[in-house]
Amino acid sequence: MIIGVDLGGTRIRAARLDDDLKLLERRETLTLSEQGPDAVIERICEQIQAVWPATGDVQGIGVSSPGPLEPATGVIVSATNLPGWHNVPLGQRLEDRFGVPVYVGNDANVAALAEVARGAARGCKHVIYVTLSTGLGGGIIVDGRLLLGRNGFAAEVGSMMVIEDGQATTWELVAGGPPIAQKARERLIEDETSIMREMVGGDLSKVDAKLVGQAAAQGDALALEIVHRAGYIIGLGMTSLLHLFNPEILVIGGGLSQMGDLLFEPMRAAIHENIIYEGYLTDLRIELAALGEDVALIGGAALVRTQGGLVPLLE
C-alpha cells in the first residue's frame, strides 16, 4: 500500500493506493491555510490516518506540494497560497509521525510523474509536461527519471526568460492566465469593440483568462487576437523545450488548455515555423493531460514508487 497526499492552497486530500497506483480510498478536507503550518500539518496527518490501511502495511507516503521545496530533505522552502510556510520540514514531521519513508515533490513535477505512471504519457521515457494556468508550471522526465537538478528546483519552465518590448520578463508573465486577462482589459479600456464588455456587464475587473477564451470561442475578434498571440508565445516556449529536451511526448494540462484549438493552433504553428530540424517533430506526440483532480494523489504514490523520482518508473 502507498499513501498519496495532495497539499493545495484550498484543499488537503489523501488517498490509499495499491502498488499499481490504483486509488482504493480517498479523503479530503479544507486546508484553512490561514491557521498556519502546524495546524495544516495536523490536518494532513488526520487525512493520512483516515486512509491508513488496517494492516498497517504502508510502503511510504508521497506528498504533492507547492514549492520551491527540497525533495532530498522534504523541506518546503516557501509555498504560494500557504502563508507562513518558510523552511517547513514537512517530510521529517510526517516521517516522525508515521514511521515510513516520506517523499515530497513539487506539484508540477508530481503531476508529470503521474501522467507517466497512469496518464497520457504512460510508458514514455522522455516527457515534457506543462500546465498552463495562472503560472506555467512544468515537470520533465529525462530517460525515465524526474529532472530534479542539484537541489530539486529544476523544470521551472514558466521562468524561461523572454524579452518583451526590450524588457526581460518570463514566459508565464507573458502567456499565463493573468497577462491574457490584463491584455484584454487594456484593450477594452482603449474602447475597442468586443463582446467581452457585455459579458462582464461593463465591470472590467471581472475579465479573466477563462472569459477571454469564452469570447474567443464565440468569434470575438479582440479575444481571438489575444488568445492567438498567447498561443503563439506558448508555442515558442514549447519550441525551446523541444530543442533542449528532444522528448517523445509533450503533455499539456491546466485551465488554459480548455481553450483547445483556439490556443493550440497558433501554438503548433509557432513550433512548426521555428523548429530547427524536422527530426524533433517526427513521431512527437502532443497530448492533453489525461488525469483529472486525482493527478496529485496518483503522482504522490508514484513519488514513493520512484524514491522521489530518482529511479525510473519503468524498470
Next chain:
Amino acid sequence: MIIGVDLGGTRIRAARLDDDLKLLERRETLTLSEQGPDAVIERICEQIQAVWPATGDVQGIGVSSPGPLEPATGVIVSATNLPGWHNVPLGQRLEDRFGVPVYVGNDANVAALAEVARGAARGCKHVIYVTLSTGLGGGIIVDGRLLLGRNGFAAEVGSMMVIEDGQATTWELVAGGPPIAQKARERLIEDETSIMREMVGGDLSKVDAKLVGQAAAQGDALALEIVHRAGYIIGLGMTSLLHLFNPEILVIGGGLSQMGDLLFEPMRAAIHENIIYEGYLTDLRIELAALGEDVALIGGAALVRTQGGLVPLLE
C-alpha cells in the same frame, strides 16, 4: 586503451588515450571536406590506424562530430562545414573497419563530457556547458548522465527562442558572434564615433566579434555598449537554463568567452536580476572551460567510457 576522434570542418584529429583519459599519442590531418564523405572517412581511418596500439587492445572509438547526428545509430544526419554529409553512417563504417564499439556524439555534448571527466566540472553531476562562438552550443549533464533526449538531439541551447522587436528568433541569432559583429557594422554605417572604424582601416566587412571585443577592451563606447547588451542577453539565456536544470556548475567556453568580464559582468547581472529564487545561486560555480584544443579527443574517449553518455562517468 581508447581512441578519441575529433572530426572538424578544418582538421581531423585522432588520439590514443589510457583508461584515465590521459592522452598518449595524437595525430592530425586536414579534413579537406570538399572531397566528400568517403574521402573524409578514409582519412579518419588513417588517423585512427596511426594511433592504434601495437597490442591491438582497444576498448572502443569515440567520435566528436558536428550535428545533428543520431548517437544510437552513429548516423550523421547533416553537418555544418562538411558539405555532402547527409545521413552518413559514420559509426557503422568505423565499426566495420576496426571491429570495436564506436560512439558518435555532437561536439558540444562531447565537450561537456570532457569537462566533467578532466576539466572545469570534474566530478560534477549537474552541469551546463555552453560554448559561446559563431553559434551558442551546449551540452548538459543530468545527474551524471549526458542529456540526449529521444533521438540524441537535446541540449540545443542556442535554439532557445527569443522575441526581438516582436519577432521570434533564437538565442544564438541575437547573442552569437555574427549578430554582435552585425550590430557593430550597422551602428558604424550610421556614422557613430568608434575606434573600430580605424581598426579595420574603414573596411567594415572586417568587423567581427573578436574586433568588437578588442575595441571594448580599449574602452570604445560603442563596442562596450554592444558587448554589454550581448552579455546581458547571454545572461538571460543562462537564467533560463538555471531555472530549467538547477545545475551545480555552469562551464563557459568558446571564442567569445575570451572577452572576459566585459561580457561576464552583464551576464552575471542578468542572472542576479532575474533569478526567481536565490537557492539556484547558492554554491553555484560559474567557470571557464578548462580544456583547450584537446577537448574533443578527451570527450571522445569519455563517450566510450560512458557508452555514449548513457552511464555516468562517476560510477
